[in-house]
Amino acid sequence: xxxxxxxxxxxxxxxxxxxxxxxxxxxxxxxxxxxxxxxxxxxxxxxxxxxxxxxxxxxxxxxxxxxxxxxxxxxxxxxxxxxxxxxxxxxxxxxxxxxxxxxxxxxxxxxxxxxxxxxxxxxxxxxxxxxxxxxxxxxxxxxxxxxxxxxxxxxxxxxxxxxxxxxxxxxxxxxxxxxxxxxxxxxxxxxxxxxxxxxxxxxxxxxxxxxxxxxxxxxxxxxxxxxxxxxxxxxxxxxxxxxxxxxxxxxxxxxxxxxxxxxxxxxxxxxxxxxxxxxxxxxxx
Numbered sequence: 001x002x003x004x005x006x007x008x009x010x011x012x013x014x015x016x017x018x019x020x021x022x023x024x025x026x027x028x029x030x031x032x033x034x035x036x037x038x039x040x041x042x043x044x045x046x047x048x049x050x051x052x053x054x055x056x057x058x059x060x061x062x063x064x065x066x067x068x069x070x071x072x073x074x075x076x077x078x079x080x081x082x083x084x085x086x087x088x089x090x091x092x093x094x095x096x097x098x099x100x101x102x103x104x105x106x107x108x109x110x111x112x113x114x115x116x117x118x119x120x121x122x123x124x125x126x127x128x129x130x131x132x133x134x135x136x137x138x139x140x141x142x143x144x145x146x147x148x149x150x151x152x153x154x155x156x157x158x159x160x161x162x163x164x165x166x167x168x169x170x171x172x173x174x175x176x177x178x179x180x181x182x183x184x185x186x187x188x189x190x191x192x193x194x195x196x197x198x199x200x201x202x203x204x205x206x207x208x209x210x211x212x213x214x215x216x217x218x219x220x221x222x223x224x225x226x227x228x229x230x231x232x233x234x235x236x237x238x239x240x241x242x243x244x245x246x247x248x249x250x251x252x253x254x255x256x257x258x259x260x261x262x263x264x265x266x267x268x269x270x271x272x273x274x275x276x277x278x279x280x281x282x283x284x285x
Contacts, residue, residue: 011051014038015070022073036077042070046143047097049128053143053161054186061207063186068161071126071143072180094142097123127158130166141178147192165192165210177203177221191241209241211269218247218263225250225262242269 018025018035025032045051046067053067075093083090085099098110098117113131120137123129127140130148138152143161150168152158159178164170174196176188189207190196196208197216205222208214220226222237227248239245248264267273 008051011038011042011045011070012066015042015066015073018073019069022076025077027077032077035073039070039074039077042067043074043126046071046126047128049130049145052128052145052163054163054189061186061189063184065183067143068180068183071160072183074126092124095125097125097127097129097140121152136172143180143187144178153198159187159204161187162190163187164190165194167192168194168196170196171198171200171216173199175201177201177206179204206237206239208239209243211242212239213244213269213273214239215244215246218245219261220245220263225260226265227262228265229267230265239263240265243267244269244273 018038025035042051051067052064054061054063056062078093080091080093083092083095083099085096090096115129115131115133115135117123117135118137121135122138123135123140124142126142127144127146129135129140129146130150132149133146134151136152136154138154138156138158140146140152140158141160141162144158145163146152146158147164147166147168149166150164150170152170153172153174155172156170156174156176158164158170158176160180162176162178164176168190170176170190176190178187179185185204187204188202191208191210193211194208195213196202197214197218199217200214201219202208202214203221206220220239224236226235226239226245227233227250228235243265244267245263245265248262249259250262252258252260
């Protein structure tokens with residue numbers, strides 16, 4: 001975290017202190033209670049989008065390891081409890097973001113944001129959901145950040161600490177890989193105005209830049225070869241802005257009859273592609 005605020009520095013220092021003595025924090029002891037209060041305050045700020053697990057500064061994405069440490073400490077210091085949603089029950093250390101027990105003020109805040117969360121969606125507290133978002137029956141894990149005007153479609157998974165920017169469309173069955181451990185690994189980053197096609201799988205360590213279109217069923221992890229069809233250049237873990245990406249294959253060098261999966265940048269987004277993948281604003285009314 002590179003922002004110069006005293007509150008953030010206090011958070012970071014407290015988390016590092018608690019992390020060093022995590023095995024000595026005994027339930028009921030005063031230092032345990034102090035740690036729980038600080039961690040609850042941090043979780044609330046993550047939930048409200050004030051703190052993020054990863055951030056972009058000077059054109060580069062940074063992984064805030066201390067945020068992941070705070071989440072892991074929260075897990076360690078809290079017991080699982082039953083949560084009833086009047087439809088089903090959960091037994092977990094992290095409460096749900098949306099449930100009937102929320103205060104009237106919190107419920108009014110949600111209404112003012114223009115959020116729609118369809119029955120069947122599971123969003124854990126500590127996940128930020130921006131204004132005018134639509135969350136279909138899907139799963140959004142703790143530490144995730146979902147930007148304004150984004151659609152998360154049915155059966156998609158937004159993993160722990162994943163970043164999804166503004167006005168993105170995450171199609172049905174998409175898996176965006178999150179990571180809490182090892183803490184030094186960065187989760188998936190999807191920048192603004194991206195379209196992620198149905199059934200795609202993007203694993204931790206991959207950054208998809210703004211305006212990119214990922215075709216249906218594309219699988220990309222940090223070691224997947226990404227081939228630029230125009231230049232022939234091969235890169236890893238990074239999809240440039242406004243790229244259109246589909247699945248492909250490359251010959252395995254030692255065995256001429258064997259093909260290995262890769263991702264192929266076939267072109268840059270044009271008006272025709274953008275028209276097909278644009279988000280329907282009517283869904284957010």
